[in-house]
Amino acid sequence: MEVKELEVPTEIGENTAHINALENEAIYILREVAAQFEKPVLLFSGGKDSITLVRLAQKAFWPAKIPFPLMHIDTGHNFPETIEFRDRLVKELGLELIVRNVQDSIDQGKVKEESGRYSSRNSLQTTTLLDAIEEFKFDACIGGARRDEEKARAKERIFSVRDDFGQWDERNQRPELFDMLNGQIELGQNVRVFPISNWTELDVWSYIKDEGIEIPSIYFAHKRKTFLRDGMIWSAEDGIVFRDEDEVVEERMVRFRTVGDMSCTAAVLSDAISIDKVVAEIRDSSISERGARIDDKRSEAAMEKRKQQGYF
Amino acid sequence: MANSIKMEVLKIATAGSVDDGKSTLIGRILYDTKSLTSDKLEAIERTSKQKGYDYLDFSLATDGLVAEREQGITIDVAHIYFSTAKKSYIIADTPGHVEYTRNMVTGASTSQAAIILIDARKGVIEQTNRHFFINNLLRIKEVVVAINKMDLVDFSEDRYNEIKDDFEKLMEKRDYADQKITFVPVSALKGDNVVNKSENTPWYKGETLLEHLEGLDLAAVSNVGTPRFPVQYVIRPKTEEHHDFRGFAGKVYGGELSVGDEVVALPSQTRSKIKDIYVYDKKYKTASRRSSVTITLEDEINLSRGDMLVKANDLPTIEKQFTATISWMDSKPLAAGNKYVVQHGVNKVLAKVDQVHHKIAPDYSGVDAEAQSLGMNDIAEVSFRLNKPIFYDKFKNHRTNGSFILIDTQSNNTVGAGFIS
Numbered sequence: 001m002e003v004k005e006l007e008v009p010t011e012i013g014e015n016t017a018h019i020n021a022l023e024n025e026a027i028y029i030l031r032e033v034a035a036q037f038e039k040p041v042l043l044f045s046g047g048k049d050s051i052t053l054v055r056l057a058q059k060a061f062w063p064a065k066i067p068f069p070l071m072h073i074d075t076g077h078n079f080p081e082t083i084e085f086r087d088r089l090v091k092e093l094g095l096e097l098i099v100r101n102v103q104d105s106i107d108q109g110k111v112k113e114e115s116g117r118y119s120s121r122n123s124l125q126t127t128t129l130l131d132a133i134e135e136f137k138f139d140a141c142i143g144g145a146r147r148d149e150e151k152a153r154a155k156e157r158i159f160s161v162r163d164d165f166g167q168w169d170e171r172n173q174r175p176e177l178f179d180m181l182n183g184q185i186e187l188g189q190n191v192r193v194f195p196i197s198n199w200t201e202l203d204v205w206s207y208i209k210d211e212g213i214e215i216p217s218i219y220f221a222h223k224r225k226t227f228l229r230d231g232m233i234w235s236a237e238d239g240i241v242f243r244d245e246d247e248v249v250e251e252r253m254v255r256f257r258t259v260g261d262m263s264c265t266a267a268v269l270s271d272a273i274s275i276d277k278v279v280a281e282i283r284d285s286s287i288s289e290r291g292a293r294i295d296d297k298r299s300e301a302a303m304e305k306r307k308q309q310g311y312f
Numbered sequence: 313m314a315n316s317i318k319m320e321v322l323k324i325a326t327a328g329s330v331d332d333g334k335s336t337l338i339g340r341i342l343y344d345t346k347s348l349t350s351d352k353l354e355a356i357e358r359t360s361k362q363k364g365y366d367y368l369d370f371s372l373a374t375d376g377l378v379a380e381r382e383q384g385i386t387i388d389v390a391h392i393y394f395s396t397a398k399k400s401y402i403i404a405d406t407p408g409h410v411e412y413t414r415n416m417v418t419g420a421s422t423s424q425a426a427i428i429l430i431d432a433r434k435g436v437i438e439q440t441n442r443h444f445f446i447n448n449l450l451r452i453k454e455v456v457v458a459i460n461k462m463d464l465v466d467f468s469e470d471r472y473n474e475i476k477d478d479f480e481k482l483m484e485k486r487d488y489a490d491q492k493i494t495f496v497p498v499s500a501l502k503g504d505n506v507v508n509k510s511e512n513t514p515w516y517k518g519e520t521l522l523e524h525l526e527g528l529d530l531a532a533v534s535n536v537g538t539p540r541f542p543v544q545y546v547i548r549p550k551t552e553e554h555h556d557f558r559g560f561a562g563k564v565y566g567g568e569l570s571v572g573d574e575v576v577a578l579p580s581q582t583r584s585k586i587k588d589i590y591v592y593d594k595k596y597k598t599a600s601r602r603s604s605v606t607i608t609l610e611d612e613i614n615l616s617r618g619d620m621l622v623k624a625n626d627l628p629t630i631e632k633q634f635t636a637t638i639s640w641m642d643s644k645p646l647a648a649g650n651k652y653v654v655q656h657g658v659n660k661v662l663a664k665v666d667q668v669h670h671k672i673a674p675d676y677s678g679v680d681a682e683a684q685s686l687g688m689n690d691i692a693e694v695s696f697r698l699n700k701p702i703f704y705d706k707f708k709n710h711r712t713n714g715s716f717i718l719i720d721t722q723s724n725n726t727v728g729a730g731f732i733s
Contacts, residue, residue, distance in 0.1 A: 017320055018321050018399075020603075021320075021321050021602070022321070023604075024563070024603050024604040025604075027604040031545045031562075032544065032658070034545055035544060035545045035617055035658070058592070059591070059592040060604070061545075061561075062547075062590070062593055063547070063554040063557055063593070064548065064549035064550075064551075064554075148393045154390040154392065155389065155391075174725055174726045175389075175415070175418040175641055175729075177418055177422075177715075177717050177726070177729045178422060178712065178715050178729075179422065179563075179712075180655050180658075180715075180716070180717050182655060182717060182719055182725075184724035185724055186724060197391075198321075198391070198393075198402060200395075200400075285349075
C-alpha cells in the first residue's frame with residue numbers, strides 16, 4: 001500500500017500519496033473482478049460511493065469501456081435528484097444500466113411493505129437484489145461499502161462469498177492474505193466485492209474533490225422543507241417519510257451525507273454549498289456518517305443482522 | 313480528526329493474548345486521537361454504564377460482531393481506521409488465541425508494522441513467542457512491544473526491564489536481522505504512554521506508542537525488492553480511436569519500471585521495451601512500486617493474465633517445483649499427494665504436495681516435529697510440484713513475489729498461505 005508518488009505529478013490536491021495508494025488498490029481490485037468473473041455487475045445507488053466506483057472503473061479499464069453493467073435496486077423512494085443524476089451519468093459514459101424495482105417485489109407479494117412511524121423500504125431491497133442476481137446470473141456484485149462505516153462492516157472481506165441465499169456467514173469467511181483475491185466459487189454462489197473497503201468517508205470526499213467528480217445536488221446545502229424527530233432532520237417533501245400531524249414542517253438549510261432511501265436518510269444542518277465546504281465540514285464533523293441512518297439505530301446489532309440476510 | 317495534509321497509509325497488525333487489552337489499546341488510541349465520533353462515543357458510554365463498569369470500555373469500539381460482544385472476545389480480523397496530521401493508519405485487529413494463528417498470519421500479511429502486547433503482570437509467555445514468531449515469518453520490519461497494564465504493577469521500572477530482557481532473549485532466536493524492535497510501557501485502560509506521555513513513568517525516556525508510529529518513515533519500513541509486473545488484465549479496446557491499443561494492466565511490485573526499460577516477458581522469454589506507462593489517460597515516465605498502471609510495449613508480444621514482465625537483467629526463478637513454509641488454515645489436513653490450486657499473485661497453477669518435511673514449532677522452542685500431514689494452524693516446510701512453471705523469488709528477498717495462497721479444489725476456500733524458501 002506504500003505508493004510513492006508517480007514521477008510525473010498530476011494535478012492532485014493535498015491528499016496525494018495517501019489517496020493515491022487507495023486508488024491504486026481499488027483499481028487493482030476492479031481489474032481482478034473483470035479477470036476472475038464471468039458476469040460481474042456494479043451495484044449503483046446514485047450515491048457518492050458508487051459514483052466514486054464508476055470513476056475508478058473508468059480509470060481501471062481505459063481506453064476500453066467499463067466491462068460490466070451498472071444495476072440500481074430502486075426502492076421507489078429515492079431522491080428525485082439522484083435518479084436524474086443516475087440517468088445523466090449513464091448516458092454520458094455510454095454505460096449499460098439495469099434497474100430493478102422494490103415496488104415489483106411488493107406487487108408480487110414477495111415482501112411486505114412496513115408501515116408506521118419508522119417504516120422504510122431499505123431492508124426490502126434485499127429480496128429484489130437477490131432476485132436480480134438470480135435473473136441475470138451475476139457471479140460478482142461490486143459495491144461501495146466501506147469498512148469504516150459500521151462495526152460489522154469492519155470485518156467484511158474485499159471478496160466476500162455469499163451462498164445461494166445471498167447470506168453472509170461471518171464466522172466462516174475466507175482469509176484474505178497479501179493482496180491476493182480468491183474469487184473461486186461454486187455455481188449458485190456469488191461474490192460481493194468492495195473495492196473501496198479501506199477508504200474512509202473523508203477519503204471519498206477528498207477524492208471527489210481532487211478528481212472533480214460530479215455528484216447529485218442533495219449532497220450540497222440547500223433549502224428544504226423538513227421536520228424534526230428524535231433529534232434528526234427529515235425531509236417533508238415528496239411525502240415519502242411518514243410524518244405525524246403534530247410534527248411541524250419548517251424550511252431549513254440542509255444537506256444529505258448519504259443518499260439512501262428517503263424514508264431512512266436524515267439530513268444535517270449545513271451551509272456547505274460547494275465541494276470544498278463539504279470536505280471541510282466532514283473534517284470537522286463529529287457524527288459518523290451512519291449516525292444519520294435510522295436503520296442502524298434500531299439495535300446495536302442491526303447492520304450485522306441485515307447482512308446475514310443478504311443485505312449489501 | 314486531522315486538519316492538514318495526510319501523506320501516508322501505515323498498516324499495523326496487532327497481536328496479544330486474551331485479556332491483554334488489545335481492543336482496549338486500540339479504543340484508547342481512537343479516543344486520544346479524537347477519532348471516535350460523538351455517536352460512537354455515546355454508544356460506548358451507554359453500554360459501559362449498562363454493564364456497570366466504572367470506566368469506559370473502549371474495547372466496545374472495535375469488537376464488532378454480536379458473538380464477540382456476547383463472549384467478550386475478538387474472533388476475526390477487523391480493520392480500524394484513524395488518522396493524524398501526519399499519517400493515515402489502518403489497524404488489523406487480530407485475535408490472540410492459540411487456535412487463531414491463521415487470523416494473525418492473515419492480518420500480518422498486509423502490514424508493515426506490528427504491535428505485540430504483553431501483560432506486565434504475566435510477562436513474556438508462550439503466546440508472546442508465537443506472536444513474535446509470526447511477525448518474523450511474515451517479515452514485518454517494524455515491531456513495537458507494548459508492555460501493557462503498567463498501572464497494575466505500580467509502573468515499576470524493574471518489572472518493565474525484566475520483561476524487556478526476557479523479550480530480548482527471544483530476539484536472539486529470530487532470523488530477520490533487519491527487524492526493528494521498540495519497547496513502550498503503557499496502560500491502555502488509563503492512557504499512559506499510548507498517545508500522551510505518562511507522568512507515572514518518569515524513568516521512561518522514549519516516545520509514546522503513537523509518537524513512535526508517527527515518526528516511522530514509510531519508505532524505510534517497506535521491503536523493497538526487484539521490480540516484478542504480473543499481467544492482471546489485457547486491455548484491448550477495439551475502438552476506432554484506439555484500434556491497435558494493447559495494454560497490459562497490473563500492479564508493479566518490488567521496484568520501479570520506466571519507459572524505455574528493457575523487459576523480458578515470462579514464460580515466453582521474449583524481449584521488448586516499455587513504450588508507454590498509463591494511469592487512466594495520462595502517460596507517466598516511471599511507475600513506482602505498488603502503483604496500478606497499464607503498460608504498452610514496443611513490440612507485439614502475446615501476453616495474457618498470469619504472465620509477467622521483468623527487467624531483462626533481473627530474472628526470477630522459473631521452476632515447476634519449490635519448497636515453502638506453509639501456514640495451514642483449514643480443518644481438512646494437508647498431506648503428501650493432495651492437490652491444490654496455488655495462487656501466486658494473479659497467476660494460478662495446479663500443485664501437488666510432494667512432501668511434508670517437518671512441522672515448525674511457532675514458539676522458538678526449536679522442536680521441529682516430523683509430520684505426515686498438517687492440521688489447522690500448523691506451520692511446516694512443504695515441497696510442491698506444479699503443472700506448469702511459475703516465476704518466483706524467495707520470500708525473504710521479495711515479500712510479494714515470494715508468497716502465495718493455497719486454494720482447495722473442492723471447497724474453493726483459501727486453505728493456506730505459503731512463503732517460498
